[in-house]
Amino acid sequence: MKRFEPVIGLEVHVELLTETKLFCRCATAFGALPNEQVCEICLGLPGHRPLLNKKAVEYAIRAALALNCEIAEQIDFDRKNYFYCDLPKGYQISQFFNPTGTNGYVDMVVNGTARRIRIRQIHMEEDVGKLVHQGEIMGSATSRVDFNRAGIPLVEIVTQPDLRSAEEARIFLQKLRTILLYAGVSDCKMEEGSMRCDANVSLRPVGSGMLGNKTELKNMNSFRSVQRGIEHEIERQEEILEEGGHVIPETRHFDENRGLTRAMRSKFQAADYRCFPDPNIIPVIPDKDWVARIRESLPEMPDSRTARLTGLGLPPYDVEIITSDRELADFYDAACASYREAKTLSNWIMGEFVRLLNAGGMKVSESRVTPGQLAALLALVDNGVISGKSAKEVFEEMFATGKDAEAVITEKGLTQISDSGELEKIANKVIAANPAVVADFKNGKTKAIGFLVGQVMKETRGQANPQVVNKILAEKLNNC
Amino acid sequence: MTRDNLTVKELFCLYNRGAVTREELKVKVPEILEVIDNRYHAFISRATDFDPGVPPAYPCVAADNICTESLNTTCGSEMLLDYRSPFTASALDKARSSGFFLLGKTNLDEFGIGDCTGRSFFKTTFNPLSQDHLAGSGAAAVVAVGGAVAGFASDARGGLRQSASFCGLTGLKPTYGRVSRRGLIEYASSLDQVGVITAGVDDATFALRCISGPDSKDPASQESPPDQDSTASGFRVAVPEGWDRVSGLSAGVKSVFNKTLSLLAELKVEAAEVPFSYLPLVSITAAIIGATEAFSNLANYDGVRFGKRMSGDHLQDMYVKTRTAFFGRRVKEFLTFGAFVSSGGNYREYFLWAQQNRGAIQRRLMAILKDYDFLLLPTLPFTAPTLAESSGLVNGADVYTALANLAGLPAVTVPAGFDGRLPVGVQLIGRPFAEAALLKAAKLLEEQGGREVVAP
Numbered sequence: 001m002k003r004f005e006p007v008i009g010l011e012v013h014v015e016l017l018t019e020t021k022l023f024c025r026c027a028t029a030f031g032a033l034p035n036e037q038v039c040e041i042c043l044g045l046p047g048h049r050p051l052l053n054k055k056a057v058e059y060a061i062r063a064a065l066a067l068n069c070e071i072a073e074q075i076d077f078d079r080k081n082y083f084y085c086d087l088p089k090g091y092q093i094s095q096f097f098n099p100t101g102t103n104g105y106v107d108m109v110v111n112g113t114a115r116r117i118r119i120r121q122i123h124m125e126e127d128v129g130k131l132v133h134q135g136e137i138m139g140s141a142t143s144r145v146d147f148n149r150a151g152i153p154l155v156e157i158v159t160q161p162d163l164r165s166a167e168e169a170r171i172f173l174q175k176l177r178t179i180l181l182y183a184g185v186s187d188c189k190m191e192e193g194s195m196r197c198d199a200n201v202s203l204r205p206v207g208s209g210m211l212g213n214k215t216e217l218k219n220m221n222s223f224r225s226v227q228r229g230i231e232h233e234i235e236r237q238e239e240i241l242e243e244g245g246h247v248i249p250e251t252r253h254f255d256e257n258r259g260l261t262r263a264m265r266s267k268f269q270a271a272d273y274r275c276f277p278d279p280n281i282i283p284v285i286p287d288k289d290w291v292a293r294i295r296e297s298l299p300e301m302p303d304s305r306t307a308r309l310t311g312l313g314l315p316p317y318d319v320e321i322i323t324s325d326r327e328l329a330d331f332y333d334a335a336c337a338s339y340r341e342a343k344t345l346s347n348w349i350m351g352e353f354v355r356l357l358n359a360g361g362m363k364v365s366e367s368r369v370t371p372g373q374l375a376a377l378l379a380l381v382d383n384g385v386i387s388g389k390s391a392k393e394v395f396e397e398m399f400a401t402g403k404d405a406e407a408v409i410t411e412k413g414l415t416q417i418s419d420s421g422e423l424e425k426i427a428n429k430v431i432a433a434n435p436a437v438v439a440d441f442k443n444g445k446t447k448a449i450g451f452l453v454g455q456v457m458k459e460t461r462g463q464a465n466p467q468v469v470n471k472i473l474a475e476k477l478n479n480c
Numbered sequence: 481m482t483r484d485n486l487t488v489k490e491l492f493c494l495y496n497r498g499a500v501t502r503e504e505l506k507v508k509v510p511e512i513l514e515v516i517d518n519r520y521h522a523f524i525s526r527a528t529d530f531d532p533g534v535p536p537a538y539p540c541v542a543a544d545n546i547c548t549e550s551l552n553t554t555c556g557s558e559m560l561l562d563y564r565s566p567f568t569a570s571a572l573d574k575a576r577s578s579g580f581f582l583l584g585k586t587n588l589d590e591f592g593i594g595d596c597t598g599r600s601f602f603k604t605t606f607n608p609l610s611q612d613h614l615a616g617s618g619a620a621a622v623v624a625v626g627g628a629v630a631g632f633a634s635d636a637r638g639g640l641r642q643s644a645s646f647c648g649l650t651g652l653k654p655t656y657g658r659v660s661r662r663g664l665i666e667y668a669s670s671l672d673q674v675g676v677i678t679a680g681v682d683d684a685t686f687a688l689r690c691i692s693g694p695d696s697k698d699p700a701s702q703e704s705p706p707d708q709d710s711t712a713s714g715f716r717v718a719v720p721e722g723w724d725r726v727s728g729l730s731a732g733v734k735s736v737f738n739k740t741l742s743l744l745a746e747l748k749v750e751a752a753e754v755p756f757s758y759l760p761l762v763s764i765t766a767a768i769i770g771a772t773e774a775f776s777n778l779a780n781y782d783g784v785r786f787g788k789r790m791s792g793d794h795l796q797d798m799y800v801k802t803r804t805a806f807f808g809r810r811v812k813e814f815l816t817f818g819a820f821v822s823s824g825g826n827y828r829e830y831f832l833w834a835q836q837n838r839g840a841i842q843r844r845l846m847a848i849l850k851d852y853d854f855l856l857l858p859t860l861p862f863t864a865p866t867l868a869e870s871s872g873l874v875n876g877a878d879v880y881t882a883l884a885n886l887a888g889l890p891a892v893t894v895p896a897g898f899d900g901r902l903p904v905g906v907q908l909i910g911r912p913f914a915e916a917a918l919l920k921a922a923k924l925l926e927e928q929g930g931r932e933v934v935a936p
Binding site for chain 1: 546547553555560563565566567569661662663664665668669670696697698699700772773775776778779780781782784785786795796799819822823824827831
């Protein structure tokens, strides 16, 4: 029995998907040459005035609503003052006093147990520039700064210290990502830095209501690395506490390669950010209608979708896979509108469809096959027009060309032969050509019929309906 | 009058009437500016091309904390010694499209911080009315000698009005938001406003019209509501009580102000003292808010992207050396004060306290302006200081002027008399966006006050 339990809270920064920056009209697109997407405002030149991007405010409200937060009565901004060379103005514009959203929550399931993680707040802030060094940081004589990223809108989502294990933290983060992807406010790519996570980790005696000294853990660049980093930090703190020591409150860096966390060299003394309201930004009062419209424009969120798909009789695994991607879930729903076999549909979507998408490195939205086309194909299978096996071949062609199932079937001549008159002729031919096998059957080797079915299929180049062939052959063999 | 004695303003006037050729203007104007600069140390940079284009053209200057593409913008600081802004302030763009022609950039307290002494890293500007005394700003000195029709400058705690008063001029600080501040390198964003110094009220009225209006690049700028002139059938003036108990109020200023009150009585203008307990808090409140914002606004002068840089052993060392070397003493004192009053431990006691004062002052002023059309106050407690006197005067100069900045209200100073050789201004503060009425009343004071003015 462990003596200590971990108490974990996350601070997650997410880049908003606006086309322009938070306070200027510079593009946010990734991949431009250094300092190509800059202007007087995001460079902090003397005499500039910030121009608040209303779309970013809308996205922040959208994210806050998706996380079940209360929306601030007034959206305003504060200055967080500190000096660093990636910070053009010498202050970062953030929301210190009145975050956009507060008191939200995320529901999730960890190892079969329902958990509700409270969201303390979500607030907007501007991103800083990026330092570029030649070679290693410490060995580089100079730093260069690329300000393309400076001023890109971020939201920071801060949880309450409700997480109790590294695994929970990872699952929370994945759930958060799904929710934000559903809301359409960010692409949440941890590897590219459009989603970044810091973790506050502390330990306390099991059953205690107190909080121990916490460390802030940084540099975790994937979901896996978040879990691993926190695991290592928990172990480290456990060892200290078991030996009767004290955890030093500090910022620690996760070293992915060496699998350990280490204290970061403190660059400056304890920061005093001197936060005060930015006098150049006029507060926005989000009127109720606007917020209501944003709320209405949110799609059905993952939890509600999960409940609905479960209600259709889908197993939990299928529900999880389908709802993990909003586009995939939308595809499922659209197909489901005209094809009612929920499980067959999920098999096809999770199987063939996802396989082909992955093979082509494509997103659902890039698919040429529509949900309606898939539904039509499955109906043709059910009606016996083609076999399940041919259907896969047909679907591949549909996926490649975007053509309807019927067109592909006609082109390829794949229509299944269910006409018993036609099949009886072929069956007679096969029976006549294989007297030895017929004899085996007569002698009780009922499995021999399989060979004969195969011969019929071969004769028809696979277009015969195997169930019908089976029935015809059985009747003929039993009667001769 | 021989043409040799003409001022720049008069030359442009003749040019606009076709009485002076473009060639003559191009030769004479720079010569006169050279003389003005040599005598009063008014300019930081002067235009190189004096072709004003198609008439009418109105000569103007701009304080060197207003950005221009055509000339450097130094803020009077070594930090920005060679700084050229990639854009021109919106107010100057507007002025240009109304026919204003920029002659040069004028001297100012470094970054505008310094309480109207008119001292920068480069020079100290002297007062054309009395060369032993300071002008408060280069713009005021140039306008005072007819070197320009208008001097565009900033007014954060009253500097613009103070220097206008020192030089016997009209100084107008518009309502916050009436004029775009994009391109103004302000130190105190919530207080600062672009305004204008002119020889008289009419010029100020004209200049204001040219620079007013919304600007898509300054979200705080607004379309001015239609002027509602409440003063058609006379107006009422409130004088905040305690005006005469302000420390440092000189006998000369007091006497000119009292004469203005008698003058209003003669004109049957009701001028009543109203209860007002905040005068002792004005300077300190404006200083705390101004310094907090300045500490943040001037943080971009870090040697990284523009301006001067000292090399250092590491990043923090570079910051310290750069800012230590290239900011002047007064700026560093003010920034240190700002860092102190906004630091975590002092935020409540100082910054929040000042914000509360500001709110209370705003509410009280608006309440007074419900019953009265204007507030009337001296512009400063004293007249233009000498260089020696100025070092002790840094606090309290803004006791009357900063009220308008704290409340975002329009205010205008006009000369009302003299104390010896030095002019004394009085100040009217009006309702938000009621500049038309304000300037009309100022015009009345100007005309009537003229009787008292004895030219030195």
